[in-house]
Structures are given as structure tokens and as C-alpha cells.
Amino acid sequence: MNLEPIFLSIWLAIISTLCLVLIGVPSGYLLSRWKSPFKVVVESIISLPLILPPTVLGFYLLLAFSPNSLFGSFVNEHFGLSLAFSFEGLVVSSIIYSLPFMIYPIHTGFVGLPKSIEEASWVLGKSKFETFYQILLPNIRTSILTGVVLSFAHTMGEFGVVLMIGGNIPGETKVASIAIYDAVESLDYGLANAYSIMMIGISLIIMIMVFILNKRAFRLIK
Amino acid sequence: MIEISLHKTLNNSGTPFEMDFKIELEEGIIHVVTGKSGAGKTSFLRLIAGLLHADHGELKVKGDVWYHSDKKINVKPQQRSIGMLFQDYALFPHLTVLENLKMGLSKSESKEISKELLQLFEIDQLLDRAPETLSGGQQQRVALARALVGKPSILLLDEPLNAIDFKLRFKLQEILKRIQREYQFTIIMVSHDQAEMIKVADQIVEIEDGKIKRKGSVSDLYSIDQWNNQFSFIGEVISIQKQGISFLINILIGNNAVKVIGSPEIVKTLKAGDQVRVASKGFNPVIQKVENQSN
Structure with a gap:
């Protein structure tokens, strides 16, 4: 049996989640401290993937990724990447698609921290950056963990967007969810079943890890 | 001398609240700031700490300019020599008592925290505990010790003794007076409690509607001598x-x-x-x- 789709799904989820942590932590912080009437607009835009059909997002991403479009040609010229029907394109779309799942837990974590903790650290002489990573980040680690798990799981289960912009290229864009769909279409129920059981197993392991880690994180705080 | 002339307009839910603080505070004594709630007492402390930015004015401490709107000088809270006790104590929940205290030491200082300070606040037995496991009074003593480890020249206390019972309050008032006399720094503390003011204050500053109403010694302001x-x-x-x-x-x-x-x-x-x-x-x-x- 070809395990490539499973590994591709895991790899895609790992890369996307890493990128999302790097994007989500600073933007979650900025969003929590930003006071402006436009905040609600920005929050709504970030939340759009929660309610939009994945095909809508996929359709526009496909247009944007096309080498004829402004964005597509820019990426092609400057980074030598073609985003449509490629693994890199899947990473970019996963990041956009899972963005609310990373930003919101982190945003909530920062909002929940009393402002006085941050100010006390400044008064004690710690710079804003030192305060951020020595005081704020350790206190929202459970929120970050929640964001990581939700984004990872969401990316593993991605189907609609991948179908629209990734196609079905083995080793490049044929992730597990697509492989299952593909197997069912060609009436290979045995293969579909094997992939599905593996996905259930992986998801279960992730969830068990989360619960264990969460418990430990809570214990550390207490 | 601490020379304060600071102006700030706060915009609390649409209603502007104007504050204009002009006062000179002597160094090395205990000033108790009092006034009705919402008069601007906490903002007064936050302006001195640099946590609240003034709109214009001047703030000079021992001749050093901490804030000067015309000269565009605004020393960051990190560089102002202040210790501050917050109303909610603001202990760092993920660190032990000792780690909390060490946060108050600058990099150049030795990593030792004076034993005297730990004993004075009776927290030498609590060093490995997490802040969450401490009682309110213990948390407060840790927060106070943390504010003092960096040897600030001004200690700002925001209603420090409110949340604890009378006996503990009495004890902390004693400690505050003692350390203030020993280290000769300036204490500016907000308090509502008249007994506390009479006990600890060298100078009382009354704030009303965002302005300094009057300043004076306890007997000046409360004419105790006529009464008793x-x-x-x-x-x-x-x-x-x-x-x-x-x-x-x-x-x-x-x-x-x-x-x-x-x-x-x-x-x-x-x-x-x-x-x-x-x-x-x-x-x-x-x-x-x-x-x-x-x-």
C-alpha cells in the first residue's frame, strides 16, 4: 500500500502549523492590544474561513495563484514558485484556511492576562521584548498548544481547498483526504478503508497527546 | 524634590476626564494620596511611573527630567527608578516566589537577594512556592519585596493595604515605615483609610476631580489638635x-x-x-x- 498520501498530509500539517505559530503569536498579541473601530473588520476577515465553503476560498486562491494573476506572477518571478497545483500552494492555502484556529486561542490567551503583569514587568526594568517572551508567552502556553492542535488537525482534514487548488498529483498534492476520495471514486473500498483507519488512528493519537500535555501544562502552572 | 506638572485627558467611554497635577513632593518621606474613587489617584501614580503618557507637562525627579513634553523627553518606565505595588499584586503566575523576586534584579546586579529583605517581609520560607498557593497577605508581601529588590528611589503603592485584615495591615504599616526610614526612599501611596494616613503619612495629598486639592501634614489637614x-x-x-x-x-x-x-x-x-x-x-x-x- 502506498503510504505517501498519509505522510504528505502529516508533512503539510507540520509545515503549516509551524508557519501558523510564527504568524499567529505576534498577530494574536497585536490584535489583543489593538484598539480601533477597524478591529472588528479585521477580525471578521480572519474568521471568514470558519464559515465560507472551502470551495469558495479554493476558487479565489486558484485565481490568485494562476501565473497570469498579479500575485501568482509576483511569486513566480521573485521566488521561482508556482503555487497552483503544488505543495507550496497547499501550504499557503492551509495557512489562510487555518488562520482563525491559531489566532483566536492565542488572542483569547493574551486578552485573559491581566495588563498589570505586563506593566509590572516593565516597571521591574524588563524591555517589551523580554516581557513578551519571559512573562507573557509562558503564561499563554496552553492557548498556544490549543492553537497548534486545532490548526494541525484542521490541516490534516483539509479537503475542499486542496481539491480546488492542489488537484491530485501523487507526492505533491495528493494528501490523505484526496487519496480516500480518489479510492472511493475508483471503487477501491479496501484502500479507502485503510487510509481512513490510519487517519482515525493518527487523529486519536493527537487528541490523546493533547489531553496529556494539557494536563501537564495545568499542573506546571499550579 | 519631585516636581510634577502633568496634564492628561482620559477618554473614558466618551466622557473626557481632564487631569492637571501640579505639585512638588519632598523626597525621602511618605506621601499618602487620598480622594474619592474616580478622582484620579491611580492615574496620578501611573503618570509618575510612565505607564500613562501625559499629554503635556514636566516631571523632574532629583533634578533628572523623566518627562518633558516640549523637549520631547519621555523616560521609559523601565528606566525610571521606581518600584510599584499593583492593586492585584501582579505576581507572575508561572514563576516561584524566588523567581518573581529575581525579576526585580537588573542584569548587572548580583543574583543574591538580601536576606534582610526576605526576613523583614517574612517570606524566607516561601521561596519555592507558586504565587497561587499563597494567601492574600503573603502575596502582598512578596509583591512588596519584589518592588523593593531593585532599590528604587520612589515606591508607588496603589491602595496596598486595603485587601487585608486589620492586624496584617497594622504589621505592614510598621514594616513600610521601618524600611522607608532605613533606606530613605520616597513612598507615594494611595489610601482611603484615615487611620492608615494618620499612622504612616508624613505628608497628605488630596486629589479631587483630577486636580491636587491640597497638601499638608496630617495635623494641618485634619486639625487633630483642635479635636483632641x-x-x-x-x-x-x-x-x-x-x-x-x-x-x-x-x-x-x-x-x-x-x-x-x-x-x-x-x-x-x-x-x-x-x-x-x-x-x-x-x-x-x-x-x-x-x-x-x-x-
Whole structure:
């Protein structure tokens, strides 16, 4: 049996989640401290993937990724990447698609921290950056963990967007969810079943890890 | 001298609140800032700390300019030599007591925290504990010690002794006075409690509607001397018992409970926990030497 789709799904989820942590932590912080009437607009835009059909997002991403479009040609010229029907394109779309799942837990974590903790650290002489990573980040680690798990799981289960912009290229864009769909279409129920059981197993392991880690994180705080 | 001339307009839910603080505060003494809630007491402390940015004005401490709007000088809170005790103590929940205290040391200083400070605040047994596991009084002592480890020249206290019971409050007032005398720094503390003011304040600053209303010593502002001919103490009502037509009021003054007869009229205005003044008017108290004193 070809395990490539499973590994591709895991790899895609790992890369996307890493990128999302790097994007989500600073933007979650900025969003929590930003006071402006436009905040609600920005929050709504970030939340759009929660309610939009994945095909809508996929359709526009496909247009944007096309080498004829402004964005597509820019990426092609400057980074030598073609985003449509490629693994890199899947990473970019996963990041956009899972963005609310990373930003919101982190945003909530920062909002929940009393402002006085941050100010006390400044008064004690710690710079804003030192305060951020020595005081704020350790206190929202459970929120970050929640964001990581939700984004990872969401990316593993991605189907609609991948179908629209990734196609079905083995080793490049044929992730597990697509492989299952593909197997069912060609009436290979045995293969579909094997992939599905593996996905259930992986998801279960992730969830068990989360619960264990969460418990430990809570214990550390207490 | 701490020269303050700061102007700030806060916009709380659409209603502008204008603050204009002009005052000179002596160094090396305890200033108690008082006033109604919402008068701007906390903002006054935050402006000095640099946590709240003034719109314009000047702030000079010992001749150093901390803020000058025309010269575009605004020293960051990190570089102002201040210690601050927040209303919620603001202990870092993920760090132990010792780690919390070490956060107050700068990199250049030695990593040792003075044993004297730990013993003074009676927290030398708590160093490995997490802040969450401490009682309110313990948390407060840790927060106070943390504010002091960096040896600030000004200590700002935002209603520090409010949340704890009378006995603990009494003890902390003593400690505050002691360390202030020993280290000779300036304390600016917000307090509502008249007994506390009379006990610890060298100078009282009254704030009203975002402005300094008046400044003076305790006896200047509260004219205690006119009131008490012979003696006068501030205490806390513990309980009130009916005794025939009058009432027996138990009052805690310092560490001693005293019983005072009260008329129904005065009892109507009192309840347990109220601060009261116990003073004599007509008679001369008897003074007798206590024999066999242990100290």
C-alpha cells in the first residue's frame, strides 16, 4: 500500500502549523492590544474561513495563484514558485484556511492576562521584548498548544481547498483526504478503508497527546 | 524634590476626564494620596511611573527630567527608578516566589537577594512556592519585596493595604515605615483609610476631580489638635452590644481591644468594621507607670 498520501498530509500539517505559530503569536498579541473601530473588520476577515465553503476560498486562491494573476506572477518571478497545483500552494492555502484556529486561542490567551503583569514587568526594568517572551508567552502556553492542535488537525482534514487548488498529483498534492476520495471514486473500498483507519488512528493519537500535555501544562502552572 | 506638572485627558467611554497635577513632593518621606474613587489617584501614580503618557507637562525627579513634553523627553518606565505595588499584586503566575523576586534584579546586579529583605517581609520560607498557593497577605508581601529588590528611589503603592485584615495591615504599616526610614526612599501611596494616613503619612495629598486639592501634614489637614484635648486614637469597631439603654462598643485600637459606652444616636451611625476616633474631651486621663516591664 502506498503510504505517501498519509505522510504528505502529516508533512503539510507540520509545515503549516509551524508557519501558523510564527504568524499567529505576534498577530494574536497585536490584535489583543489593538484598539480601533477597524478591529472588528479585521477580525471578521480572519474568521471568514470558519464559515465560507472551502470551495469558495479554493476558487479565489486558484485565481490568485494562476501565473497570469498579479500575485501568482509576483511569486513566480521573485521566488521561482508556482503555487497552483503544488505543495507550496497547499501550504499557503492551509495557512489562510487555518488562520482563525491559531489566532483566536492565542488572542483569547493574551486578552485573559491581566495588563498589570505586563506593566509590572516593565516597571521591574524588563524591555517589551523580554516581557513578551519571559512573562507573557509562558503564561499563554496552553492557548498556544490549543492553537497548534486545532490548526494541525484542521490541516490534516483539509479537503475542499486542496481539491480546488492542489488537484491530485501523487507526492505533491495528493494528501490523505484526496487519496480516500480518489479510492472511493475508483471503487477501491479496501484502500479507502485503510487510509481512513490510519487517519482515525493518527487523529486519536493527537487528541490523546493533547489531553496529556494539557494536563501537564495545568499542573506546571499550579 | 519631585516636581510634577502633568496634564492628561482620559477618554473614558466618551466622557473626557481632564487631569492637571501640579505639585512638588519632598523626597525621602511618605506621601499618602487620598480622594474619592474616580478622582484620579491611580492615574496620578501611573503618570509618575510612565505607564500613562501625559499629554503635556514636566516631571523632574532629583533634578533628572523623566518627562518633558516640549523637549520631547519621555523616560521609559523601565528606566525610571521606581518600584510599584499593583492593586492585584501582579505576581507572575508561572514563576516561584524566588523567581518573581529575581525579576526585580537588573542584569548587572548580583543574583543574591538580601536576606534582610526576605526576613523583614517574612517570606524566607516561601521561596519555592507558586504565587497561587499563597494567601492574600503573603502575596502582598512578596509583591512588596519584589518592588523593593531593585532599590528604587520612589515606591508607588496603589491602595496596598486595603485587601487585608486589620492586624496584617497594622504589621505592614510598621514594616513600610521601618524600611522607608532605613533606606530613605520616597513612598507615594494611595489610601482611603484615615487611620492608615494618620499612622504612616508624613505628608497628605488630596486629589479631587483630577486636580491636587491640597497638601499638608496630617495635623494641618485634619486639625487633630483642635479635636483632641487630651488624647485621641483611631480604631476599628469590632462589635456593638446593647446594655440597658446604652450600648457597649468594642473597638480595636492598634493591638488592644477597648470597650466604650455609646449612645443610641451614635450607634445608629456605626457598624462593625467602621473606622472611629476615640477621644477624650472633658477629663484628664490617668497615667500610671507599669511595673515589671519586660523591655
